[in-house]
Amino acid sequence: MALLEIENLSVAFATSGGTFRAVDKLSLSVQSNDILAIVGESGSGKSVAMMAVMGLLPWTAKVTADKLNFNGIDLLNLNARMRKKVIGKDIAMIFQEPMSSLNPCFTVGFQLAEALRVHLGMNRAERRKRSIELLELVGIPAPEKRLSAFPHQLSGGMSQRVMIAMAISCNPKLLIADEPTTALDVTIQAQILDLLVSLQSETDMGLVLITHDMGVVAETADRVVVQYAGQKAEEQPVKKLFAEPHHPYTSALLAALPERATSQILPSIPGVVPGQFDRPKGCLFSPRCAYATDLCRTVEPKRAEAALGHALCHYPLVDGEPTKNQKVS
């Protein structure tokens, strides 16, 4: 059984201008010991999908799914008691901005101990011992001293390490990291990624890494889901995805990687992810796609088979050339 199983997850927001589908029929699964990267530009619904998993969306969000299971537990119909047992303990999440996720009014030690008290019922001495262990584990020097520090006394990288310590404090089975390094300097980014990967490999925790950075994907992920405008464009094991992207969007993302650029000028994908009110007909990527035809501009594509990365495209790429999706009538 997969740790996390998502089938046809949709998240819609009712707005004055109509319904906005932030996530549109997303399916994916994460196994224990698996690092799944969800990659896409901002506005692709990556964070919203994982917030739905955590039950963190506002009430205005309409969340539907054929399946949204964690370890066989239906997350869509959790009662309050089960929610408290699962969320924050078995599934933990870290966010882009460590500074805004830590409470400025409480010490690091207090915030770490709180999760241990609530979820694991540890006494004071046990909490202190475990907090020091956790800070050591995430590479914070002089952890005993840091317990009495307030968040503003920590650098961005240190704060993110504290957030990771808090997230793993209850030995989660699944850790969701939403752009965990975006707010940090490049050298610190690499250290935090290394830390996440090593923590993951030392346990059998599943890790979902949300990122807009294909470079990060290459260095960390086992499998990759490429999201575009709320839809899954393609999904492949990382090596296969880099060797042969089947969706034109994936191919364009890879072409924009510095090491793949063929000229001095980095190719970027023209245009932006369509917003709420400018969704094109047919394929959502068609205004930006180099291979778009009239069919693309009028008819929504169907999903190609697994061998073609389940690409949501009329003309999945094979050896870099568009081919006809056999599922199109």
Ligand code: SF4
């Ligand atoms: Fe490009 Fe057409 Fe495929 Fe959309 S369906 S990604 S426009 S080739």
Ligand code: MG
């Ligand atoms: Mg996001």
